[in-house]
Amino acid sequence: MKKVFLVDDEAVIRRGIAQKIDWKKEGFIYCGDASDGEMALPLIEKHQPDIVITDIKMPFMDGLSLSKIIKEKMPHVKIIILSGHDEFEYARQAIRIQVEEYCLKPVSSQDLVSILRKVKAEMETTRKVFNSIETKEALYEQLCKGFLSTEEIIHQTKNLQVDLMASYYTVLVIERKSETIKQKLASYQPLLFEKDTKSVMILKHDLEHLLLKQIKEIKEIVTSHHQPLLFGLGSIETRTEHITLAYENALEAYSYNRAIQSYTFLQDHQDFHQELMQSFDRRKLIHFLKFGQLNQLDTFVQSYASFIYQKQEPSNVFLYYFLLDFTITLRHHLDETVQYDNRCKERIEPLENSIHQVRTKEEMIDLMKKMLHPLLVQHDYHSSKYGKVIQQVKKVVTSRFHDSSLSLQEIAKEVNISASYLSNIFSKEMEQTITEYLTKTRMEQAKILLQTTDQKTYEIAYKVGFNDSHYFCHTFKKLTGMTTKEYKNHIAETISATSFN
Known part of the structure; x- marks a missing residue:
């Protein structure tokens, strides 16, 4: 049995909620109420409720201030805010405090029971997850x-x-x-x-x-x-x-x-190793080996080797060390990746063997470009494969957008690609992240439900993959510039304006 505490400055609302709900039947205990946050706080600390229902606008201490204190002192307590104010600023502050539900008055006892059931179900599910870690x-x-x-x-x-x-x-x-x-x-x-x-x-x-x-x-x-x-x-x-x-x-x-x-030569020159490790970021090369394009070759090589150009007169040994690091990284990438054919490796091998002949920065740059060129040609050849992967991602999102547990990791498993690789492919091809694409898909589905049904906002949020209705409202407002209520009114006005009598 979950304990519920109510805070509202209108006595008639407190009586109505207390009397119209069969608390025991619904699996709750109504443990008390108060007319404002200041009076409520000591009672909440005394009764230790599982759920607090509170109005926003109240004298002495309002609902948002009360909610913030509760979340700090008793983070396990779930909060449902009832508000007569359809203002985004209130909802935004509620989201920041991480309240569970933000609902506009008037709320019927039936609606409130539905919200309480939903919060209770989430708490029971959450408890199982907590126990697992x-x-x-x-x-x-x-x-x-x-x-x-x-x-x-x-x-x-x-x-x-x-x-x-x-x-x-x-x-x-x-x-x-x-x-x-x-x-x-x-x-x-x-x-x-x-x-x-x-x-x-x-x-x-x-x-x-x-x-x-x-x-x-x-x-x-x-x-x-x-x-x-x-x-x-x-x-x-x-x-x-x-x-x-x-x-x-x-x-x-x-x-x-x-x-x-693992190369013994490098172990014998730890001073070079330390200087290079502190001066450049090999991750940039690894990323370019995966996703670089031929038209980016010159810019990348100049950027990656820029710290060499900043040195007045780098020794031949220093240049050799840098190129050795470069070629080992490139070779490791070739060995770990299946997309390259033998011809690509055969073209690079004699170039690898010539790094000891490099004497100037210009020769170093030229050699790096020659070694990267065949890999980038292969990239262009295989880029057509990305289209199939993108379509697979879209198919997964379309079929599972309603699943709140759907994540980048889950989608990556579905298409059988590592999450980091998929994230880069999708962002590069679609100019948006998978998370952004999933969110936009969910919002489009929410628009359809808002246009074609009379379902409550929290019901629509749940149907499009949001367990948190106030976060859904925040996201909807951010992407559309309108609250769900404003959107419904806008659609109704548009239909009315275009109707023929």
Whole structure:
């Protein structure tokens, strides 16, 4: 039985809600009410309800202020806001506080019962999910592996009291050899778990330039060690559900780093190794090897080698080291990727063997272009394959947009491609992310339901894949510029204006 507490400054509404609902029959206990937030707070702390229903506009302490305090003190309590004000600012603040439902008055007892049932069902489902993850380390691993939906991430972080809120995320994978290094990295407050022979750290920050600064500092710490450690840094992502992409990229970078450090020549020149590791980002080359185009070749090579040009007179050994790193990365990519034929590899092999002959920056640039050229020709040849993948993604989204658990990771499984690779292909071909495409599809379906049915907003939200109706309202307003009510009125006016008597 879930306990419910009501806060509303109108006595007639409190009596009506209290008396018109058969609480016991519906599986609830009505544990009390109050006329404003100030009076309600001590009673809520005393009765410890599972669900609080509150009005927004009340004297002394309004519903939003009350909700914020409840979420801070008792994050497990679910909040349903009833408002007579159809204003987006109220809904926006409610979304920020993470209330469960935002409903406009008047609300019938039948509507309220439906909302309570829905919240109760979500709480029971959530409890099962909570029980499945018992430690913070297990949560971090599931985040990296992409096993959690956005809603699950929110609930799990609340349950385990993990602060995951940030604007930017990345992942560092580092070999577990030095406790000293790990202690130095602890100052960046990473979310850490151990996996086999590696330590995995999720890094986050609200400001991108400060996260980039941290990444630079971490690279210096790792590479300045007397024996440079194997590590891999992932991409910078802006969504918690995309931490898995950063993790995949970090593992990939780790694999490339291991291939390069296996060469004994490099081990004999650790000073060059440290300088190069701190000066350039190999991830840019890996990304270009995957997704670069022939018309981008000159620009990319000049950019990637720009720090060499900044050196006054780089030694021949330094140029050789840089080209060796470049060719090992390229060779590792060829060995790991199935799209290249033998002719491509045969064209590159003599070029690899000639890197010791390079003496100038200009010769270095020319050799890099010659080595990349056959790979980019292959890219153009295979680019037609992307169309089939895009169609598969669209088909999955069309058939499963109503499923709130549908995510990039799920779609990637359906089309049998890694999430990071699929994300890049789709963004490149469609000029939008898969998440943006899924959201737009859901909004188009919501428009159809708003035009053709009299269903409530929260019912439509559920049917198009949103478990959170106030987040649905926020997204709808953001994409259409109108609330759902305004949209329905707009459609009705349009139909009326075009009707013939």
